[in-house]
Amino acid sequence: MTTITVIILTRDEALHIKRAIASVAGFASRIVVVDSGSADDTVAQARAAGAEVLEHPWRNYADQFNWALDQIAGCGGWVLRLDADEIVEPDLAGAIRAGLPDVAGLIVTRRITFQGQPVRFGGVGAVPSLRLFREGQGRCENRWMDEHIEVTGRVAALHGSICDDNRKGLDWWMAKHVGYANREVVDLMARASEGSGLSGRPAVVRWIKQHFYRKLPSGWRAGVYFVYRYVLRGGFLDRAEARHFHVLQGFWYRYLVDTKMAEVVRYMKETGAPRRRAIREVLGIDIGSDREARP
Numbered sequence: 001m002t003t004i005t006v007i008i009l010t011r012d013e014a015l016h017i018k019r020a021i022a023s024v025a026g027f028a029s030r031i032v033v034v035d036s037g038s039a040d041d042t043v044a045q046a047r048a049a050g051a052e053v054l055e056h057p058w059r060n061y062a063d064q065f066n067w068a069l070d071q072i073a074g075c076g077g078w079v080l081r082l083d084a085d086e087i088v089e090p091d092l093a094g095a096i097r098a099g100l101p102d103v104a105g106l107i108v109t110r111r112i113t114f115q116g117q118p119v120r121f122g123g124v125g126a127v128p129s130l131r132l133f134r135e136g137q138g139r140c141e142n143r144w145m146d147e148h149i150e151v152t153g154r155v156a157a158l159h160g161s162i163c164d165d166n167r168k169g170l171d172w173w174m175a176k177h178v179g180y181a182n183r184e185v186v187d188l189m190a191r192a193s194e195g196s197g198l199s200g201r202p203a204v205v206r207w208i209k210q211h212f213y214r215k216l217p218s219g220w221r222a223g224v225y226f227v228y229r230y231v232l233r234g235g236f237l238d239r240a241e242a243r244h245f246h247v248l249q250g251f252w253y254r255y256l257v258d259t260k261m262a263e264v265v266r267y268m269k270e271t272g273a274p275r276r277r278a279i280r281e282v283l284g285i286d287i288g289s290d291r292e293a294r295p
Helices: 017-024 042-048 061-071 090-098 170-190 200-211 220-232 240-271 275-283
Strands: 004-010 030-035 052-055 078-081 086-088 105-114 126-134 138-140 149-151 155-164
Touching: 004 017, 004 042, 004 061, 017 030, 017 042, 017 086, 030 042, 030 061, 042 052, 061 138, 086 090, 090 155, 105 240, 126 138, 126 149, 126 155, 170 240, 170 275, 220 240, 240 275
Parallel strands: 004 030, 004 078, 030 052, 105 155
Antiparallel strands: 078 126, 086 155, 105 126, 138 149
16 A cells, blocks of 8 residues: 655644645545644644644745655655645545556646635646655755755656645735745845756746746836736636736736845845845845744
8 A cells, every 4th residue: 555644834724734634634644744833723733633743943945844854754655745725636635545656756736726716827727746756755945935846766747636725815825925025035146056856847937937037127027927927828817816816926926026136135235235144134034044034
């Protein structure tokens, strides 16, 4: 029988954690929740639902996930990466129970909902995502944002989907994306690795961002991307809630990244501060040893 260890990172996810665990309970051999200081009853709910809970302070997603991998090292079998606000859909659960192929990693479909409605268009509603990999053959790439799993060995596709269905509300979503913007600026300014270990869609998207998008004028490129996504990729065909998502995530967020980048650069010019100190003072992120304040 295939051994599946599910890793879920949490902080204040009482609204979602039982649902996430329930979606994998039918096939998971072990469910490991790594919590970074929840103030709600996430930990109690996770344990009550049958998960093993570990606690570890947060720095960034990559560090936290790789720490979790180190805690389960040697367990063998497969690892499934799942966010607390995601669920494994029945089609993917069935495919996993039916048996997994002799490969190192498996790509599934990741779907998104926003305010309870599915995002279907714009090129972002259903995208391939490497979520299953053999223990010992995958690590999370060392980035502050847009991190992916890098796998040593052959990768194949598996029919089935994971659904991102966060129910926390718009204020929380926007605050979360302010944090995302800060971390993306860190990656841009620190010139983090562009993921040479990636393949498929993530590698293509990363290449386009590096060689085309980032060379467009700051500010204008957010508009260019939004037109591409909303008009050329049909985002306007979505329902109202999903159209809100395209505007917020496809324009507002991209523009916010550029604005925050400009703020850091301006601070460097006005104070003469080096890049590392400017990032710490403006964004509140120490790219050295100190931990990031997580929203």
